[in-house]
Amino acid sequence: MLAALLLAILGLAVSSVMAVKQHDFKLCHQSGFCSRQRAVAELVEKFPTLGPNYKFIESSLKLGKAGVEFKIVEQSHIGGSVQPGGDELLVTLDILKAAGTVRVRADPVVAKDQKPRYKSDEFVLTSVPEKSNLKVASANDKDVHYEWTHDSAKYAFVVEKSPFTIRFYVNGDEAISMNDHDLFFYENQIVKEEPAPAPPADQNAAAEDKKVDERSDDEKEFDRLKEAVRKDQWAEQFGSHHDSKPHGPTSIGLDISFPGSKHVYGIPEHATSFALKPTRGEISGEPYRLYNFDVFEYELNSPMALYGSIPFMLSHKKGQTVGVFWQNPSEMWIDVEHKSADSTTSHWMVESGSFDIFVFLGPHAAAVLDSYTSLTGRAAMPQSFAIAYHQCRWNYLDEADVQGVDGNFEKHDIPYDVLWLDIEHTDGKRYFTWDNAKFPNPANMQSDLAVKGRKMVTIIDPHIKKDDNYHVSSEAKSAGIFVKNKDGSDYEGWCWPGSSNWIDYTNAAARSFWSKKFLYNQYEGSTPTLYTWNDMNEPSVFNGPEITMPKDLVHHDNVEHRDVHNIYGMLQHRSTYEGHLLRSIDNDRPFILSRAFFAGSQRYGAIWTGDNFARWDHLEASVPMLLSIGIAGQSFSGADVGGFFGDPEPELMVRWFQTAAFQPFYRGHAHIDTKRREPWIYGEPFTGHIRSAIRTRYQLLPYIYTLFRESTVSGTPVMRPLWYAFPDDEATFAVDDEFMLGSAFLIKPVVQKDTAETEVLLPAGSNWYDYETLVKVDPSASGKLNVKTPLDKLPVFLRGGSIVPRRDRIRRSSALTIKDPYTLVIALDEKGEALGEFYNDDGRSFDYKKGDYVYAQLEFRDNTLRCTSPVAKYTDVSAKISKPKFTGHDSRVERLIIVGVHSKPKRVVSSSGANLEFTFAREGGVVVVKEPQGVFGKEWHVAFEF
Structure with a gap:
């Protein structure tokens, strides 16, 4: 929407502009902390003989049943000018009750005059994460080792003391490492050094004439990078905007590697490929940026920041999915690099706030997301x-x-x-x-x-028109709940209404x-x-x-906008x-x-x-x-x-x-x-x-x-993604021109004009049926299938082994279908079996949390469809469950469509023993059963006799 106003001011038509105005947004070299952290990476790479950046303090080690804590200290060969007492960090690793989850934190041993690091727990986490205490711990002069098990998965982490590194293992396989490339760099607050006065002009000129730089090229490069590490520490300019940075440099950098994994995903939002492309190494470019922006007509295949930011990254390889989440809502840049043919390294660069990382060890994607959302919150159940x-x-x-x-x-x-x-x-x-x-x-x-x-x-x-006659504006101003300038006055900017103020939602009031x-x-x-x-x-x-807002604005409790x-x-x-x-x-x-x-x-x-x-x-x-x-x-x-x-x-x-x-x-x-x-x-x-x-x-x-x-x-x-359903099929790992809807449907969008035919990858290990015709398809040995795509045809395939509930009567709105019966589409796998679920509630209220819903498990096996209703699956066990009032309006099943049947049944029999009417189409092996006498919420079956 921003573009319309800007273009209207310039007298231009929206349709005449075809690309984002890149000059409105920073690149890494224009961001002080990003360029500093990248300079650290260059120093480490070019001068490996400097030694580890951080040293483990042996006397600080404390082993606990739920994890470990210890201190590390910066060696000062990179940062320098560290404020006394502020260079030590307290590192804690807590093993949480959420399966395979470890919380890693590093906090400065804060001097009295330092501003505390901002922590976002109250807004991001749903509760204080619970620690687990069923661990086996050991320590020696080289490392600290913890191991534990959960649901037959074996987890471990090892803290290596010199060089300081943290490694995480799943079933004996190294899955994640932190600081393996020595890029951990934590900017503690430093004493601002005033520049020395310049000598008189004539002395300065004389000195320049006599000066001879006898340093080697390596020494010059080292000094250049050391200077780059100190760039823009106290103030920063971008265009006409000045960031005063009153608390100086506070960024944090860390490398997180995924050994044996070629693919990482996540850290949305970016308009780029699903499997994240490298930004360093053979292909060098801009890091992925996480900083919420209003970006007009955003570029594709770009790592630039967009409207949302989730600092959560998944890595997937055959047999294993793991993830990391850096709980920090300040600006981030993330480089991705393949330092070896089969491993991926990411370099996370964060402007301010805390070092607070959750590691999710899976070992599969469902376990990672279950643990991640148990901490950040489950999705809200939408109204129907x-x-x-x-x-x-x-x-x-x-x-x-x-x-x-x-x-x-x-x-x-x-x-x-x-x-x-x-x-x-x-x-x-x-x-x-x-x-x-x-x-x-x-x-x-x-x-x-x-x-x-x-x-x-x-x-x-969120912008509120500045107008004393507008009740929202006048009341918010009187309540003092707008975002503030540094001097305590209400921040005023320009948006759709013209001059506007912004509500400070960090304030509970x-x-x-x-x-x-x-x-x-x-x-x-x-x-x-x-x-x-x-x-x-x-x-x-x-x-x-x-x-967007200046970073040095002030929110509730004197928190900077950055x-x-x-x-x-x-x-x-x-x-x-x-x-x-x-x-x-x-x-x-x-x-x-x-x-x-x-x-x-x-x-x-x-x-x-x-x-x-x-x-x-x-x-x-x-x-x-x-x-x-x-x-x-x-x-x-x-x-x-x-x-x-x-x-x-x-x-x-x-x-x-x-x-x-x-x-x-x-x-x-x-x-x-x-x-x-x-x-x-x-x-x-x-x-x-x-x-x-x-x-x-x-x-x-x-x-x-x-x-x-x-x-x-x-x-x-x-x-x-396809690999979510087919985690061991490496052909799916980089696929992002197809997707799954749940586990039953595979969709291949048609994304080019005049496409008469398209190639679809259908992963091995499943029967596949064309959803429109219900005919089984046979892809090549490589899983490829060419599909005709006239304008009325989107390639949609039903996976064998699935049972899909649907309503075939089409009304003017979904609310008008609540009394309509259901059809079950049953697509058989190679064993002649299928599974599915059905869930329904009143579509509006929270009564489902009390058990007021209809749920059914559906299974086709041994030529019999069975419907059972274990009500407790979706019920909050802490809620008091009353007798459900919701009966599904009309949960009657009016039709069964069984796909992939090898021959015509002799008869089809209901739970009551009645013979049911059916038809059989030999092409596709489709049996259609009318009125199977089944109702969701009750137990029933239909048997097929051959």
């Missing part, structure tokens, strides 16, 4: 409408426009659940208000949608203030079917450095979430979409990939971007269907709708300057193809809703 189709635009003009769009969905028989309003619906960009001329009856407008089972979403951003604004008597015109969109919350500041930048958007997301809970008295699950995010944002709702472009390559990029976000714990994510900027051609629009139908968050959105592009705009055959894609989404909502419930208890992503 939230996973259906959303229609958005900047902006629907007025109530008549809303009515017309809604009516056209009816006219063209296309289902949708949510209609969105962007910033133009407000009174002069004053949030929590309406433009009374365009939207004079907002409650009635929402009610008209609600009778059809539909909802509305309005945008509410500010979060409480914000949440109360969602009460119905505060947000006039809002109703229970109105939900919220938090945009521009990186935060975006049009006249700020890098289009320390909390990456959690600012998450805290607005949280405050809005709490506001929705407040307005419903904790009865309704909130739906909140946020653009900025951090680790833990999954607790508050959905995010999206920001202002993408209506281009084929942006459709292609959406897949690796969403995969990266998903495996970092944020399951509920999506990309704007059609692209935000520009006017998509009809073919691109169809392909985007087809692909996004299988992604977690499904929303069409467009810029204010684009042509209208609702699904019916393009005419036939395009409207028909879009209608078909959306209907496919609605058909699969029961399956997708079940996946979301799984994600809320285990951290398992809804949209998954």
Whole structure:
């Protein structure tokens, strides 16, 4: 959105600009701490004879049942000028109860005049991590060794004393090492040295004439790098913006290596490949940057920072998945390098805050994500409408426009659940208000949608128009809850409303203030079917450095903005979430979409990939971007269907709708300057193809809703990389042009114009069925299959061994399907077996936490389909379980479709012994059973006799 204002000022059309303005954003050499940390890396590489950077202090070692603590001291050959008493670090390694998890911290032995390091536990972690105490520990003059087991996996860590290194092992195999390349460099606060006065001009000139530099080239290079390590320690300039850096240099660097692993993933958000590309070594470039930004029309295949930051990295190799999470919301740069053919090293460079790293030893991806989300929080269970189709635009003009769009969905028989309003619906960009001329009856407008089972979403951003006559502005100013300048005055910047202030969400009083604004008597015109969109919350500041807040602004408790930048958007997301809970008295699950995010944002709702472009390559990029976000714990994510900027051609629009139908968050959105592009705009055959894609989404909502419930208890992503399902198939490790929806579906998006045929990789070890025809397909020995892709065909394959619940009646909205029966699609594997699950609840409240839901386990084995209902699986054991009130509305199964049957059954028999009506199609071996007399929530079976 930023681009529109800037371009309007310049009198340019949005469509005339085709790329991000790179000069608005720093490169590593323009960032003081990034260039300093990279200089450390160069020093270590070029001068290895310097010896280890840190020394283990033997007398400080303390062994405990839950881990170990000790001190290390800097050798001073790199940093120098260390403040007395501030060069020692206390290192602790705690083994946690979360499976295979170790917390590694390093804290300075702080001198009295040093400012404490900022710690973000209260915002990022859901509770104080519990330590475990079932360890075997030993120590000698060379190392400290701990080992333990969990669920048959054997874990260990070894602290090597000289050179100081920490190694982690899984089942005897080294999985992660820290400081293996001696890049640990911790900038303690130093005494600012005033430069010596310059000699008189004539003496200076004479001295220069006599000076002869007799140093060797190595000595010159060493001095150059030593000087680079001290660059921009106390102040920094970028363009016209000055960062005063009142506390001096406080950065931390560390190398984290993954022996035997060629592939690392995660650290979203970047518009690049899923498997992270090297940034150092044979290929040298910019590090991956984590710093939440409003980036107009972002570049693809770039490591530059975008809207969200999650400092969580996964490494996967055959037989093992591990991860690391650096809990720190300040700016980060991360280099990736293959120092050997089969290993990956990452160099993490952090501007400020604490050294607090969680190591997750798996040994498989599900275990890593389970442990990670047990610490940062499980994903919020969405309301059922939230996973259906959303229609958005900047902006629907007025109530008549809303009515017309809604009516056209009816006219063209296309289902949708949510209609969105962007910033133009407000009174002069004053949030929590309406433009009374365009939207004079907002409650009635929402009610008209609600009778059809539909909802509305309005945008509410964190910048508050500076206006004493605007109640949110005047009340927040009086409460003193805006972000401050260094002198204590309210920070003022420029955003959509013009001159604006920003709520300080790090302040509990500010979060409480914000949440109360969602009460119905505060947000006039809002109703229970109105939900919220938090945009521009990186935060975006049009006249700020890098289009965001200055780092030396001050938050609650005298915390600098540099320390909390990456959690600012998450805290607005949280405050809005709490506001929705407040307005419903904790009865309704909130739906909140946020653009900025951090680790833990999954607790508050959905995010999206920001202002993408209506281009084929942006459709292609959406897949690796969403995969990266998903495996970092944020399951509920999506990309704007059609692209935000520009006017998509009809073919691109169809392909985007087809692909996004299988992604977690499904929303069409467009810029204010684009042509209208609702699904019916393009005419036939395009409207028909879009209608078909959306209907496919609605058909699969029961399956997708079940996946979301799984994600809320285990951290398992809804949209998954192929290797998540096939962890030992090395052919899948770098694949990011295909993805899995749950474990049952493999999707290969069509991302190029006029694609008549595409090649699909179908991993070995499974039967695969074309989902449209239900015919078994036979890929080549390499797993490749060529698929015809006319415009009405997206390659979607059903994995053998899967049971998929769906609803085949298509209604105007998902709410109108609640009494419809279900169909089960049963795709048999090579053994003639299949597994699946079904979950449903009231789709709205938190009663499911009390056991008020319907759950079924489905299994086809020995020619019999069995349905069982172990209710306790998804129940919070700490909750008092009453007799469930929810019965699934109508959980009746009306049809079974069994795929991959070798011959026609002689008969099909229900639990009651009745013969059931069925048909058999020899092509594909498909048996269709009508009315199998099954109801979810009860135990039943259907037997097939051959």
